[in-house]
Amino acid sequence: MSHAKNIAHHGLNRHEVSTTLIKGAxxxxxxxxxxxxxxxxxxxxLLLVGIGMVGGYYVHKYRKEIISSVTSVGDKGKxxxxxxxxxxxxxxxESKEDQE
Structure with a gap:
C-alpha cells in the first residue's frame, strides 16, 4: 500500500492508481x-483437433476478407x-539550408 501512496504522491492521483490496480488484477x-x-x-x-478444425473453417470462410485486410495493412505500412x-x-x- 505504501507503494501506491508513493505513486500517488509523485504525480498519479488516486483514480489513476485504482484504475492501474484494477487493470493489473x-x-x-x-x-x-x-x-x-x-x-x-x-x-x-480431440479438443485440440476440434479447435483446429473450427479455426480452419473460419479462416477458409473469411479468407477473402483476411487477405484484403492484410493487403490493406501492408499498403498502409508502405x-x-x-x-x-x-x-x-x-x-x-532544412538543416543544410540552416548551415549555409
Missing part, C-alpha cells in the same frame, strides 16, 4: 484463466514508410 485473472484453458486443451487431443522518408529528407534539406 484483470490481466492477472485473464492470464490464470488462459493458463487453465491451455492446460485442459493440451490434455485432450505509405507510412514513404511519408517518414519524405519527412526525413525535408528535415535534412
Amino acid at each position: 484483470v490481466m492477472s485473472a485473464g492470464a490464470q484463466t488462459g493458463k487453465t484453458i491451455m492446460s485442459k486443451i493440451t490434455k485432450h487431443p 505509405d507510412f514508410v514513404l511519408q517518414q522518408k519524405e519527412n526525413l529528407e525535408d528535415m535534412v534539406a
Whole structure:
C-alpha cells in the first residue's frame, strides 16, 4: 500500500492508481484463466483437433476478407514508410539550408 501512496504522491492521483490496480488484477485473472484453458486443451487431443478444425473453417470462410485486410495493412505500412522518408529528407534539406 505504501507503494501506491508513493505513486500517488509523485504525480498519479488516486483514480489513476485504482484504475492501474484494477487493470493489473484483470490481466492477472485473464492470464490464470488462459493458463487453465491451455492446460485442459493440451490434455485432450480431440479438443485440440476440434479447435483446429473450427479455426480452419473460419479462416477458409473469411479468407477473402483476411487477405484484403492484410493487403490493406501492408499498403498502409508502405505509405507510412514513404511519408517518414519524405519527412526525413525535408528535415535534412532544412538543416543544410540552416548551415549555409
